[in-house]
Amino acid sequence: MGAAAETNVIHTGGCRCGAVRFEAKADPVHVSYCHCGDCRRASGAPVSAFVGFRADEVIFRERVPASRFGVSPITRTFCGICGSPVSYADERLEGQIFLMLGAMDDPQNYPPSVHGYVSEQLPFSILMTVSRAGKRPPCRDPKEQDNEIHTLLAERPSGNGCHP
Numbered sequence: 001m002g003a004a005a006e007t008n009v010i011h012t013g014g015c016r017c018g019a020v021r022f023e024a025k026a027d028p029v030h031v032s033y034c035h036c037g038d039c040r041r042a043s044g045a046p047v048s049a050f051v052g053f054r055a056d057e058v059i060f061r062e063r064v065p066a067s068r069f070g071v072s073p074i075t076r077t078f079c080g081i082c083g084s085p086v087s088y089a090d091e092r093l094e095g096q097i098f099l100m101l102g103a104m105d106d107p108q109n110y111p112p113s114v115h116g117y118v119s120e121q122l123p124f125s126i127l128m129t130v131s132r133a134g135k136r137p138p139c140r141d142p143k144e145q146d147n148e149i150h151t152l153l154a155e156r157p158s159g160n161g162c163h164p
């Protein structure tokens with residue numbers, strides 16, 4: 001990847017702890033919800049949302065290599081430290097990578113335009129049907145989080161033990 005390409009980053013994101021970061025130098029080709037049972041299990045959420053890019057336009061900058069899980073044709077990556085799901089790829093959709101919408105730094109910029117696998121959708125409406133809870137304090141202090149990642153990285157054994 002040349003220096004010219006690297007100055008052209010327009011989309012960024014990463015896992016919860018920051019060990020896995022990614023950037024894209026072109027706009028997404030696809031933004032969608034997925035209601036399939038596999039994504040549900042992988043994310044733990046009733047519905048997932050993905051921002052799809054051409055794989056050759058996404059660069060990963062990992063402080064620790066992302067862990068992989070999947071059974072062909074699907075491969076998913078997640079952070080081996082904080083556990084956040086990061087991406088998914090499907091051999092049948094060659095040349096594309098789908099990043100978790102919630103992992104994007106500015107998730108509000110990616111309104112999904114498609115619902116996938118609606119045949120597997122849960123039998124209740126998920127979005128905007130429940131009265132919104134009031135403000136709550138942030139889950140974590142970002143500074144504390146950064147200290148935590150430094151500690152975790154320091155404790156991590158050397159080598160690439162997180163890949164199965």
Ligand SMILES: [Zn+2]
Pocket residue numbers: 015016017018019020079080081082083084
């Ligand atoms: Zn992480």
Ligand SMILES: [Zn+2]
Pocket residue numbers: 034035036037038039040117
């Ligand atoms: Zn899915």
